[in-house]
Amino acid sequence: MPDGQKTILVVDDDPDARDFFVTVLEDHGYATVSARDGNEALDRIGDALPDLVTLDITMPEKSGVGVYRKLREDEGLRDIPVIIITGVSDDFKHFISTRRQVPPPEGYLSKPVEPDQLLEKVRELVG
Amino acid sequence: MELDYRQIFEAMPCFLSIQDRSFRILDANERFRRNFGEFEGRFCYQVYKQRSERCEVCPVARTFRDGERHESEEEVRTLSGETLSVLVRSKPILNEKGEIVAAMEMSTDITHLKSLQKLLRASQKRYHTLFDQVPCYISIQDPDLNIIEANEAFEEDFGSVLGRKCFEAYKHRNSPCEPCPVQQTLDDGRPHTREEMVTAGNGTQRNVLVTTAPIREMDGSISGVMEMSADITQVRELEDRLTQLGLLIGSVSHSLKGLLNGLSGGMYLVNSGFAKGDETRVKKGWATVERNVVRVKSMVSDILYYAKDRVPNWETLSAAEVAGDVVGMMESRAQELGVALKLEDLKSAGEFQGDGQAIRALLANLVENSLDACRLHPQCDGHSVVLRLGGDAEKVLFEVADDGIGMDQETREKAFTLFFSSKGTGTGLGLFISDKIARAHGGEIDLESAPGEGTKFIVSLSREKPSPEELPSSPMIKGSTIHA
Numbered sequence: 001m002p003d004g005q006k007t008i009l010v011v012d013d014d015p016d017a018r019d020f021f022v023t024v025l026e027d028h029g030y031a032t033v034s035a036r037d038g039n040e041a042l043d044r045i046g047d048a049l050p051d052l053v054t055l056d057i058t059m060p061e062k063s064g065v066g067v068y069r070k071l072r073e074d075e076g077l078r079d080i081p082v083i084i085i086t087g088v089s090d091d092f093k094h095f096i097s098t099r100r101q102v103p104p105p106e107g108y109l110s111k112p113v114e115p116d117q118l119l120e121k122v123r124e125l126v127g
Numbered sequence: 128m129e130l131d132y133r134q135i136f137e138a139m140p141c142f143l144s145i146q147d148r149s150f151r152i153l154d155a156n157e158r159f160r161r162n163f164g165e166f167e168g169r170f171c172y173q174v175y176k177q178r179s180e181r182c183e184v185c186p187v188a189r190t191f192r193d194g195e196r197h198e199s200e201e202e203v204r205t206l207s208g209e210t211l212s213v214l215v216r217s218k219p220i221l222n223e224k225g226e227i228v229a230a231m232e233m234s235t236d237i238t239h240l241k242s243l244q245k246l247l248r249a250s251q252k253r254y255h256t257l258f259d260q261v262p263c264y265i266s267i268q269d270p271d272l273n274i275i276e277a278n279e280a281f282e283e284d285f286g287s288v289l290g291r292k293c294f295e296a297y298k299h300r301n302s303p304c305e306p307c308p309v310q311q312t313l314d315d316g317r318p319h320t321r322e323e324m325v326t327a328g329n330g331t332q333r334n335v336l337v338t339t340a341p342i343r344e345m346d347g348s349i350s351g352v353m354e355m356s357a358d359i360t361q362v363r364e365l366e367d368r369l370t371q372l373g374l375l376i377g378s379v380s381h382s383l384k385g386l387l388n389g390l391s392g393g394m395y396l397v398n399s400g401f402a403k404g405d406e407t408r409v410k411k412g413w414a415t416v417e418r419n420v421v422r423v424k425s426m427v428s429d430i431l432y433y434a435k436d437r438v439p440n441w442e443t444l445s446a447a448e449v450a451g452d453v454v455g456m457m458e459s460r461a462q463e464l465g466v467a468l469k470l471e472d473l474k475s476a477g478e479f480q481g482d483g484q485a486i487r488a489l490l491a492n493l494v495e496n497s498l499d500a501c502r503l504h505p506q507c508d509g510h511s512v513v514l515r516l517g518g519d520a521e522k523v524l525f526e527v528a529d530d531g532i533g534m535d536q537e538t539r540e541k542a543f544t545l546f547f548s549s550k551g552t553g554t555g556l557g558l559f560i561s562d563k564i565a566r567a568h569g570g571e572i573d574l575e576s577a578p579g580e581g582t583k584f585i586v587s588l589s590r591e592k593p594s595p596e597e598l599p600s601s602p603m604i605k606g607s608t609i610h611a
Contacts, residue, residue, distance in 0.1 A: 013550065014385060015502060016415050020392025023408075027399060036505065058381070058548075087384030112387035115395050 006126045007031040009050040011041040011067065012085070013059040017111075021054055021085075024115045025122065038062025042070060045077060051126045054118075055105075057086040072102055081125040083107035085118075142213070142234040145220065146171050148191050150181055153229060162205045171232065175203040186217040187230045194219050194227055203234070212241040264335070264356040267342065268293050268309050275351065286328040293354065297325045309352045312339040316349055325356070334363040371545065375433065375556075378546045382426060382554040389419035414463055421460060425495065429556040432488060439482035439567055441592050446476030446516050446523050449483065453490040454514060457498065466501045467511040468494070476516035479523040480592040481568050489564040490514070492557040493527040493572075493584045499550060500531025500582055522570075522587050530581040539576055561586075569593030 008030050010021045015036070022032045033048045035041040037059045045053065053071070057064035064084065071077045082105045107121045136143060136156050143156040144166070152166040152174060160166070163174045171187065172178040181188070186197035198216040205211060213234040220229040258265060259279040266288065267276040274288045274296060282288060288296040294303050303310065308319035320338045327333055335356035342351040396412025399405075454470050461468035494512060501510035510530055517524040534542065534549070541547040543562040546555035565572045570588035589597075 013503065014389065016389035016392050016419065017385070019411075019415070020388065020395060023392075023399070024395060036503065040505075087381040087388070111384040112391045114391065 005029065005031050006051040007033060007048055008122065008126075009041065009044055009048060009053045010034040011036075011038070011053060011059075011064065012056040013037055014056070017056065017085075021113075021118065024118055028119055030122070038064065038067045041067050045071070045080070050080060052081050052083065052122060054083045054085050054109075057084065057088055068105065069102060081106035083109060083118075083121055083125070085109045085111060085113055087111040139233070141236070142232075144171065144232050145229050146187055146232060147229055150185070150187060162211075163203075164206045175201070175234075177204060186215050187232050190217040190219050190230045191227060200237070201234070210238075211236050212238045263358065264354075266293060266296075266354050267351050268354060269351050270313055270349070272303060272307075272309060284327045284329075284333075297323070297356075299326050308337055308339045309354055312341050312352045313349060316341050316343075322359075323356070332360075333358050334360045374546045375430070378548070378554050378556070379426070379430060382548075383423075386419045386423050386426070389422075390416055393417075393419060418460070418463060425491070426554055426556070428488065429492070429554060429560055432485075432560050433556055439485060441480055442483055443478055444481050444483050444486065445478050446518070446525070447473040449486055450476070450490065450514050450516055450525065452487055453494060456487070456491055457494045460495075461498055461512065464498055464502050465508055465510070466498055468498075469511060469513045471513055471515040473516055476518055476523055477590070479518075479588055479590040481588060482564075485564045485567070486588075489561040489586065490525055490527065492561045493525075493586070496557060496584075497527055497529035497531060497582065499553075500529050500533070502531075503550070504530075504532045518590070521590060523590055525586040525588075526583060527586075528581065528583040533578045533580045533582055534574075534576040535578050539574060542574055543572070567598065569597045 008025050010018055010025070010032055011034070012018045012021070013036050018034045018036070022034055025032050033044050033050060035044045039062045041053070041055070042062070044050075055064045055067060064086065068082060068084070071080065071082065084105045084107070087110070106125055109117055109121060136154075139156055140158070142159040142162065144152050144159055145154040146152055150171040152169060152171055155163075155166050166174055170181070172181050176182065182201075184199060186199045189195070189197045196216065196218045198214060201213050201215050203211050203213055214237050216233045216235075218231050218233075219227045220231055222228045261278065262280065264281040264284065265278040266274045266281055269275050272292050272294065274291055274293055277285075277288050285296050292303075293309060294300040294307075298304060304323075306321075308321045311317075311319045318338060318340045320336065323335050323337050325333050325335050336359050337354060337356045340353045340355070341349045342353055344350050393412045393415030396408050396415060398412075400408030400410075400412055450470055450473070454468055458468055494514065497512040501512065504510060512527065512529045515526040515528065517526065538549045543558050544555070545559045547559075548555040562572055565586055565588065568588050570586065573585040573587070574582065575585070576582035
């Protein structure tokens with residue numbers, strides 16, 4: 001891994017979405033790790049210690065909401081910025097706004113995502 | 128004394144007259160004269176009724192005949208032309224020998240009373256019309272919950288209910304409902320409202336909004352309770368449909384966002400592949416675009432199927448041909464995912480009655496679900512989906528088996544539920560519609576699945592067109608059988 005290269009964990013159950021985000025990020029110099037559901041995401045985070053996570057909400061097994069909570073509850077992981085990328089916009093915003101103890105995510109993108117939108121947000125958070 | 132009687136006679140608050148046997152008026156009091164004028168030489172029927180001969184029914188005539196008192200109700204007309212209702216009483220006037228020499232006639236003005244009676248009758252009639260014609264069920268129960276009165280709408284839909292308990296009539300129960308708004312009103316004297324599900328005489332279920340009101344005696348005690356039930360079944364059905372429509376829109380828009388995201392991804396791969404001269408990437412991107420377009424198409428067909436409550440268009444079908452069509456439809460999709468799609472055991476399947484288009488849609492949904500289960504499996508290659516046919520004399524079986532990700536218990540239980548999807552891009556329509564089609568054919572879908580071990584759907588349909596009794600009245604209510 002070149003010096004200073006940032007690693008991003010892409011979590012989405014849809015392989016097309018994973019391929020899309022991974023390709024865009026890698027084309028622009030980021031290293032990526034991907035996970036297809038919440039449980040896998042938690043495993044990967046522990047191993048890879050990514051600089052940023054893009055997180056889908058609706059997934060089989062553990063949902064994105066569960067992953068997000070776990071991240072924020074963990075001393076060692078709570079500072080990793082998270083971009084929520086989902087099609088169910090209102091539900092998640094509502095979920096977060098009704099829970100004061102959970103801080104809001106650093107980024108939020110609604111599907112369909114444009115490559116520039118994603119890159120802009122990622123650069124803003126990790127450079 | 129003579130003067131006193133005269134004064135009393137004059138002052139009597141009624142029309143008072145003395146008549147001889149020919150009904151000639153011999154004397155009359157002041158009130159009579161004021162209302163009917165001078166009577167000298169005139170006859171009762173002339174003065175009271177402007178008639179030229181005596182009335183057919185006359186209490187005075189009867190008094191002359193039998194010496195008794197008599198009374199009748201009459202209508203008379205005053206000098207000013209006003210018609211009055213009067214209660215006429217007649218009594219004989221006897222001489223010293225006890226012979227009837229004259230008759231006294233006292234007429235009391237009861238016009239006001241009569242008009243009140245008329246008003247009361249009209250109001251009673253209106254109340255009864257209202258009670259019977261009001262578009263809701265009304266019954267009156269005594270404190271033991273016996274129905275003592277019911278309106279026409281009630282009897283029309285629940286049969287003859289007088290004397291029966293309300294819980295029997297409304298709900299076919301043997302004991303009072305819990306809680307019971309009628310009982311609550313009996314206890315606290317206040318109106319109560321509740322939404323209830325009741326069963327009409329023909330067995331149909333109705334949603335009703337029940338409102339109760341106490342019926343009180345003069346002393347304030349409660350002698351019964353009026354129960355008014357408005358039928359809100361259509362409102363509830365409409366509400367359900369609107370809720371479902373809302374869920375459909377939510378689910379479809381979520382699913383569309385996912386598919387559009389896939390298309391964006393495909394476009395990115397194609398464009399960046401061209402820019403880099405990377406043909407593999409272009410091909411991969413184009414395949415992504417194609418895959419997502421196919422999914423949009425199948426989503427649209429599911430939505431249309433959901434929107435119309437289709438009655439099967441029955442025809443004789445060859446199971447092998449139907450299965451062959453489905454595999455043909457899904458083959459390119461399977462190839463692209465690197466999944467082997469196989470068709471097995473065609474011979475035993477034979478023919479059956481069904482709606483060809485619907486059965487193909489049912490099987491295509493199951494195959495698509497299986498292909499997705501393979502696609503989502505962490506290990507990408509070497510998966511297979513098998514469409515296996517079978518059956519006996521009565522049933523034809525279609526089995527769709529995959530070795531994909533499989534389902535956990537929650538997913539298994541909700542698999543056929545409307546708008547449930549475990550996939551990020553699913554609408555939750557596909558399996559629901561497959562189940563609905565199977566049920567509309569008098570058949571069912573069994574599901575066997577375990578996480579990591581794959582899923583098997585078994586569709587069993589009867590070979591002959593089932594009789595109407597064997598078909599569900601609403602195929603949307605129950606889910607299919609599910610095995611772990």
